[in-house]
Amino acid sequence: MSMLPINHFKHALRAGRTQIGLWSTIPSPFVCELIGGAGYDWVLLDTEHTPTDVPLMLQQLQAVAAAQPAPATLPTHAVVRPAWNDAVLIKRYLDIGAQTLLLPFVQNAQEAQAAVRAIRYAPEGIRGMGGSTRASNFGRTADYAARAAEELCLLVQVETAEALEQIEAIAAVDGIDGIFIGPSDLSASLGYPGRPRHPEVNRTIDDAIRRIRASGKAPGILMVDESRARECLELGAQFVAVALDTIVLRDGLDAAAARFRGPPTAAAQAAASSGY
Secondary structure, eight states, X not given: OOOOOOOHHHHHHHTTOOEEEEEEOOOOHHHHHHHHTTTOSEEEEEOSSSSOOHHHHHHHHHHHHHOOOOTTSOOOEEEXXXXXXXXXXXHHHHHTTOOEEEESOOOSHHHHHHHHHHHSBTTTOOBOOOTTOGGGTXXXXXXXXXXXXXXXXXXXXXXXXXHHTTHHHHHTSTTOOEEEEOHHHHHHHTTOTXXXXXXXXXXXXXXXXXXXXXXXXXXXEEOOSHHHXXXXXXHTOOEEEEXXXXXXHHHHHHHHHHHTXXXXXXXXXXXXXXXX
């Protein structure tokens, strides 16, 4: 009989430990394995804004699991973002072995409660029973149905001004482990589309981080600006994605090309000194 895998990410959040992550939007198992060996605590595998589907996500999860992390470090934990807070999608990603989900555009406590019910088996929820899923090691984990919820981690996104008003109510839902602030969608909701670093957006995010932490749940955010990411961490954000794979690749490619196109510009010189 196999054992239920421990969700080290969930236990770290509950213990108040900071988790540094990377946001991955390149739908490639090869890239996922590369990321998995880099030493991040977690990696977000996105399906909301990528062409990833369930079969490809299975390969991405397998690649992260196969990655070789640095000695004396825990393996990078895969967090899957379904395209929507949908019980069918949630069931499918859980069945292929995802242990942590980040659900977009959760607006209120009722939607948060629906998400909790979607990850739990009856009588506490509505997750469909599957006898030989990858999540249960194809049926070898005999007590999977009885204990699965212990190691599942549920994160929800608040991405609008309306949702931010509901932070305390969402946080009060039993089964919600963390609340993630989506800066881009939030900036649009506040009237500053495409300006996620606008001072009013920053102020609103700062307040949201404090309120989430005060509500007893883990705050999270994606912030690729290093100085701003550190500010969010100091405010109490616990799971923070500090880089995005497409941006890392794009900036590295652009900088390398710029260094060999005529006289070096100031930007190219700065990129060269960064180590890329």
